[in-house]
Every structure is written in C-alpha cells, then in structure tokens.
Amino acid sequence: xxxxxxxxxxxxxxxxxxxxxxxxxxxxxxxxxxxxxxxxxxxxxxxxxxxxxxxxxxxxxxxxxxxxxxxxxxxxxxxxxxxxxxxxxxxxxxxxxxxxxxxxxxxxxxxxxxxxxxxxxxxxxxxxxxxxxxxxxxxxxxxxxxxxxxxxxxxxxxxxxxxxxxxxxxxxxxxxxxxxxxx
Amino acid sequence: xxxxxxxxxxxxxxxxxxxxxxxxxxxxxxxxxxxxxxxxxxxxxxxxxxxxxxxxxxxxxxxxxxxxxxxxxxxxxxxxxxxxxxxxxxxxxxxxxxxxxxxxxxxxxxxxxxxxxxxxxxxxxxxxxxxxxxxxxxxxxxxxxxxxxxxxxxxxxxxxxxxxxxxxxxxxxxxxxxxxxxxxxxxxxxxxxxxxxxxxxxxxxxxxxxxxxxxxxxxxxxxxxxxxxxxxxxxxxxxxxxxxxxxxxxxxxxxxxxxxxxxxxxxxxxxxxxxxxxxxxxxxxxxxxxxxxxxxxxxxxxxxxxxxxxxxxxxxxxxxxxxxxxxxxxxxxxxxxxxxxxxxxxxxxxxxxxxxxxxxxxxxxxxxxxxxxxxxxxxxxxxxxxxxxxxxxxxxxxxxxxxxxxxxxxxxxxxxxxxxxxxxxxxxxxxxxxxxxxxxxxxxxxxxxxxxxxxxxxxxxxxxxxxxxxxxxxxx
Numbered sequence: 001x002x003x004x005x006x007x008x009x010x011x012x013x014x015x016x017x018x019x020x021x022x023x024x025x026x027x028x029x030x031x032x033x034x035x036x037x038x039x040x041x042x043x044x045x046x047x048x049x050x051x052x053x054x055x056x057x058x059x060x061x062x063x064x065x066x067x068x069x070x071x072x073x074x075x076x077x078x079x080x081x082x083x084x085x086x087x088x089x090x091x092x093x094x095x096x097x098x099x100x101x102x103x104x105x106x107x108x109x110x111x112x113x114x115x116x117x118x119x120x121x122x123x124x125x126x127x128x129x130x131x132x133x134x135x136x137x138x139x140x141x142x143x144x145x146x147x148x149x150x151x152x153x154x155x156x157x158x159x160x161x162x163x164x165x166x167x168x169x170x171x172x173x174x175x176x177x178x179x180x181x182x183x
Numbered sequence: 184x185x186x187x188x189x190x191x192x193x194x195x196x197x198x199x200x201x202x203x204x205x206x207x208x209x210x211x212x213x214x215x216x217x218x219x220x221x222x223x224x225x226x227x228x229x230x231x232x233x234x235x236x237x238x239x240x241x242x243x244x245x246x247x248x249x250x251x252x253x254x255x256x257x258x259x260x261x262x263x264x265x266x267x268x269x270x271x272x273x274x275x276x277x278x279x280x281x282x283x284x285x286x287x288x289x290x291x292x293x294x295x296x297x298x299x300x301x302x303x304x305x306x307x308x309x310x311x312x313x314x315x316x317x318x319x320x321x322x323x324x325x326x327x328x329x330x331x332x333x334x335x336x337x338x339x340x341x342x343x344x345x346x347x348x349x350x351x352x353x354x355x356x357x358x359x360x361x362x363x364x365x366x367x368x369x370x371x372x373x374x375x376x377x378x379x380x381x382x383x384x385x386x387x388x389x390x391x392x393x394x395x396x397x398x399x400x401x402x403x404x405x406x407x408x409x410x411x412x413x414x415x416x417x418x419x420x421x422x423x424x425x426x427x428x429x430x431x432x433x434x435x436x437x438x439x440x441x442x443x444x445x446x447x448x449x450x451x452x453x454x455x456x457x458x459x460x461x462x463x464x465x466x467x468x469x470x471x472x473x474x475x476x477x478x479x480x481x482x483x484x485x486x487x488x489x490x491x492x493x494x495x496x497x498x499x500x501x502x503x504x505x506x507x508x509x510x511x512x513x514x515x516x517x518x519x520x521x522x523x524x525x526x527x528x529x530x531x532x533x534x535x536x537x538x539x540x541x542x543x544x545x546x547x548x549x550x551x552x553x554x555x556x557x558x559x560x561x562x563x564x565x566x567x568x569x570x571x572x573x574x575x576x577x578x579x580x581x582x583x584x585x586x587x588x589x590x591x592x593x594x595x596x597x598x599x600x601x602x603x604x605x606x607x608x609x610x611x612x613x614x615x616x617x618x619x620x621x622x623x624x625x626x627x628x629x630x631x632x633x634x635x636x637x638x639x640x641x642x643x644x645x646x647x648x649x650x651x652x653x654x655x656x657x658x659x
Contacts, residue, residue, distance in 0.1 A: 033503030174614035
C-alpha cells in the first residue's frame with residue numbers, strides 16, 4: 001500500500017470516530033441530565049492526546065527526507081533546472097542558458113538501486129520537482145530560484161518515471177513534465 | 184441595541200454572503216474545467232483560481248471580524264471608524280483586485296508566491312494593480328484590527344486581556360473566553376498583516392527599482408506563508424471566539440468561564456500558531472532543518488489546546504442538554520465536528536514524511552476546504568443565523584433549516600471527499616487539466632462538481648432567506 005493510501009486509511013478511521021462521537025452526543029441531546037464536572041475526563045483526554053502527539057513525533061520525525069541516504073556515496077549526481085515551462089535534466093551541471101537548452105527535453109538514465117542525488121534549482125519562479133511511478137507520487141522537492149535543493153533518492157524498480165511540476169508556476173503549469181529512465 | 188452596530192454588521196454579512204456566492208461560482212467553474220465540462224483555457228482558469236482564493240480568504244476573515252466587532256460592542260463601546268474604514272477598503276480592494284485579475288489577467292494565485300507575479304503572463308499593469316489591491320485591503324484590515332485591540336485595552340491591561348491572572352487562580356477582573364480569544368486572535372491577525380506589509384514593501388521596492396534590486400526567494404516564501412497560513416488560522420479563531428460567547432446560551436447552559444486551563448490553552452495557541460507555518464516549506468530542503476522540525480512539532484501541538492478545551496466543551500455542553508436545535512446551533516455544533524476532521528487531515532499532512540508525497544496534491548485543498556467550507560464558514564453562518572433571529576422580523580421556517588443544512592453538509596462533504604481521494608491518488612492541485620499520469624483527476628472533478636452545485640444551492644437558499652428576513656432593517 002502506498003503512503004498516500006495509508007494516510008487516507010488513518011484519516012478515514014479518524015473521520016468515522018469523530019463523526020460517531022458527535023452523532024452520539026447529538027442523539028443524547030434530546031434527553032436532559034444533571035451538569036457534571038468533566039474536568040477529570042478532560043484531564044484523561046488531554047494526557048492521551050498529549051501522549052499520542054509525542055508518540056507520533058517520535059516515530060515520524062526521524063523518517064523525514066532531509067537526511068535520506070546521507071551516509072552513502074551517490075552513484076549518480078543529476079542536475080535539474082526548471083524554467084517556465086520545462087525541465088532541463090543532466091548528469092552535468094547546468095550553469096548557462098546553453099547548458100539549459102542542450103539538456104531541455106533530453107531523457108537521462110540513472111542506475112536502479114543506486115543513490116541518486118538530485119540538485120534542483122530554477123531559473124525563474126518556484127517550481128516543484130516530483131517523481132511519479134505509474135501515477136503514484138514517490139518523492140518531491142521544490143525548485144527555487146537562487147537556491148539548490150538536494151534530494152537523495154534510490155529507485156528500487158527500473159522503468160520510466162514521470163516528472164511533474166508540483167508548484168503552481170504560471171499558465172502552462174499543468175503541462176510542465178519530463179521523464180527519467182531507471183535501468 | 185446600537186443602531187450603527189446592528190446596521191453595520193448586517194451590511195457586512197450581506198456583503199459577505201453575496202461575495203461568497205460569487206467565489207463559490209468561481210470555484211465550481213474551476214472544477215468544471217478540470218472535469219472537461221467547460222472550456223475556459225488555462226489563463227482564464229488561473230485568473231479564476233487567483234480571484235477565488237483571495238475572495239474566500241478575505242470574505243471569511245471580514246465575516247469573523249464583523250462577528251467580533253458586534254459581540255465586543257455588547258461589552259463596551261467600540262469606535263465605529265475601524266469598521267467603516269475596513270468596509271470601504273474591502274469594497275475598493277475587491278474592485279481593484281478583480282480588475283487586476285479579470286481585466287489585466289493577473290493569475291499568480293492567492294498567495295502570489297514570489298517572484299511569480301513578475302513572470303506571469305497578462306498585462307504589464309497587472310502585478311501593480313494586484314499589489315495595490317492587497318495594500319488597500321491590508322491597510323483597512325490592519326486599522327480595524329488595531330481599533331479592536333485598542334478598545335479591549337481601554338478596559339483591560341495586556342496581561343488581563345490575556346487572562347494571565349486566571350492562570351494564578353485569581354478571578355477578578357473576570358475576562359470572558361470571548362475577550363481572551365478575540366484578543367489572542369487579533370494579535371495574530373495584526374502580526375500576519377504586518378508580515379504582509381513587509382512582503383508588499385519588498386515587492387514594491389523590487390518593482391520600482393526596475394530590476395536593480397531583487398529579493399531573496401526563501402525569505403519571501405517565509406513571509407508569504409507566515410502571512411497566509413496565520414491569517415487562515417486566525418480567522419477560524421475569530422469564529423470560535425463568537426462561538427464561546429453564543430453557543431452555551433443556545434444550549435441553555437451557563438456562559439463559559441475562563442478557567443486556568445482555558446487561559447493556558449489560548450495563550451499557548453497564540454504562540455504555537457505563529458510557528459506552525461513552517462510546514463508550508465517542508466519541501467524546501469534549503470530551509471534550516473530545525474525550522475522544519477519546529478514546523479511539525481508546532482503543527483502537532485497546535486490542535487491540542489483547541490481539541491482539549493473547545494471540542495470537549497462543545498461536546499459536554501450538548502450532552503443530555505435537552506437542546507432545542509435551530510440552524511445556528513446545528514451549524515456551530517457540526518462546524519466544530521468538521522473543523523476537527525479538517526484538523527486531522529491537516530496534521531497528517533504536517534508529518535514531514537507524509538508531506539513528501541502529499542505536498543501540493545489535492546490532499547491540501549481537501550483539508551483546508553474541510554475546515555473552511557464546513558468549519559469556519561459554518562461558524563460565520565451560525566453567527567449570521569443567530570443575528571438574523573435577533574434582529575429579523577421572522578424566524579426561519581423549520582423545513583428550510585432542514586433543506587439548507589442538508590444541502591450544505593451533503594454538498595460540502597461530497598466535495599471535499601473528492602479532494603481527499605485525489606490526494607490519496609497523487610492527483611496534483613492547482614492544475615487546469617490532468618495529463619495521462621494523473622487522469623483520475625477528471626472523474627474526481629466530475630463528482631466534485633455535483634456536490635459543489637448542491638452546496639451552492641444551499642447557500643443561495645440561505646442567502647435569500649437571510650436577505651428576506653433582515654435586509655429591510657438596513658433602511659429602517
């Protein structure tokens with residue numbers, strides 16, 4: 001199951017719990033009862049919620065993508081420069097307009113199961129660099145002018161991956177796409 | 184009742200309802216384009232997207248502020264000019280804004296991420312008109328916010344308005360939760376509008392320098408999201424402040440009191456909310472990693488005070504309350520429920536590891552539409568319904584309550600579920616069409632159109648009923 005679907009599942013369970021609680025309370029509202037002191041229950045609820053937050057933070061923070069494969073040597077460095085409305089992708093640094101034009105539209109091939117370091121930047125506005133496999137988003141990073149975002153990623157399956165711009169960048173944003181081959 | 188207060192609130196609410204209908208039609212048209220039901224072309228789509236986002240953020244912000252102004256005026260005198268200046272600036276700002284989008288074709292999105300306005304197609308005057316519109320809105324709203332803060336500080340010191348004495352067990356002077364939450368929210372509103380002022384000044388400097396000055400994109404992005412995220416959060420809290428005041432009375436319960444934990448939770452919220460915006464920059468790996476972690480930690484702690492105090496209080500207020508449900512109470516109660524559900528969607532997205540595959544997918548509009556369309560909007564509609572009952576000639580018909588409430592809930596839930604499914608299926612947000620990689624987006628948009636239409640019908644009926652019951656009071 002993809003991470004997205006796992007998140008959707010968790011969300012659905014929480015959705016049903018919240019709706020059930022509110023409906024039960026809503027249904028109870030036709031009756032009348034004495035005012036109760038609920039501070040004890042509130043305190044229990046608080047500590048359960050507080051504990052859950054700490055647990056989630058403890059489990060999820062180390063899974064952040066900033067240090068992915070940081071101790072491994074990259075098998076391949078890939079340079080990506082975005083510009084309205086195309087990506088230029090190369091195994092060599094893209095410094096000039098000529099570099100950009102030479103690599104724009106060309107498909108790069110990278111090794112499967114090797115750490116790939118994407119060095120992602122933009123020549124104009126903010127763009128998004130995202131990797132899709134068969135319609136499922138696998139990884140992404142922003143392409144920001146004046147900065148280079150480094151994303152390390154390991155492709156575990158060979159094939160052609162789609163690259164879509166995921167940050168709204170102007171009128172042809174939806175058509176801004178490329179591919180990368182993994183062998 | 185103060186006639187000015189009544190008429191100005193009525194004017195704000197009528198304006199909000201009309202602009203909301205227009206903004207829904209913009210949004211519905213966008214979903215129809217994505218569903219291949221109309222052919223607007225990308226430029227018109229993004230013009231609509233920019234107008235839709237700004238109108239929605241603006242309209243529900245002023246609705247919240249109008250509610251605060253009205254209830255505050257029942258506590259003590261609030262200067263009239265803040266509301267008047269804000270109203271004039273809002274009308275003028277919206278006219279210039281729509282001129283910049285529909286005439287000059289500015290289409291940089293509602294948070295106009297730097298430096299997109301300078302690179303967007305359309306007329307050259309577009310970015311300048313757009314910035315002027317935002318300046319007019321910002322000036323009006325900042326003044327309004329400062330006037331309300333000043334009127335609270337005429338009666339209380341800062342420490343009292345923040346209920347710090349309640350933290351130490353003192354109960355005098357009594358500060359109601361409404362005053363506390365309003366004060367906390369207004370500080371947040373002022374902070375984020377000040378960030379917007381800095382952002383706009385930096386834009387103007389670059390624009391007037393004819394290219395010799397350029398701004399730092401990372402700084403601009405931080406300012407943008409500090410402003411945008413905080414504004415949207417605070418406008419929810421403005422709605423909640425009014426809920427704290429009105430809801431217990433609707434249930435026939437004693438007014439909520441500011442206990443030590445209410446004071447603590449809202450003081451904590453004041454601070455936490457200011458740092459949660461970092462989650463918008465998770466995918467900017469050049470942002471210091473400490474900020475990213477602070478973003479997730481704050482985003483996860485932010486709901487705690489609200490959940491423990493507000494949601495718990497609302498549930499215990501209703502439990503075995505022998506409640507006589509009217510439209511206002513229904514909208515408040517279920518608005519809190521959807522706010523909680525949207526909050527779950529939001530904190531799941533605020534986990535950095537999840538955001539890696541959810542950022543800028545439809546999961547984002549899914550959660551913010553949940554707590555806006557079904558949460559914040561419900562809070563303001565609840566206030567408007569209560570207000571109409573207070574000042575209107577007639578009460579709303581019970582049958583109409585069922586029709587309006589059903590249409591809003593069914594339409595709203597169906598509409599946001601299409602977005603959640605889009606997020607689960609990696610469908611991107613903010614695209615005018617879906618390519619073959621994410622083609623599921625088309626069917627989801629078709630489903631969303633049907634439900635958005637139901638919501639629109641519900642809002643049209645609500646607006647007609649509200650106008651029929653209250654509009655005459657404007658001229659009485």
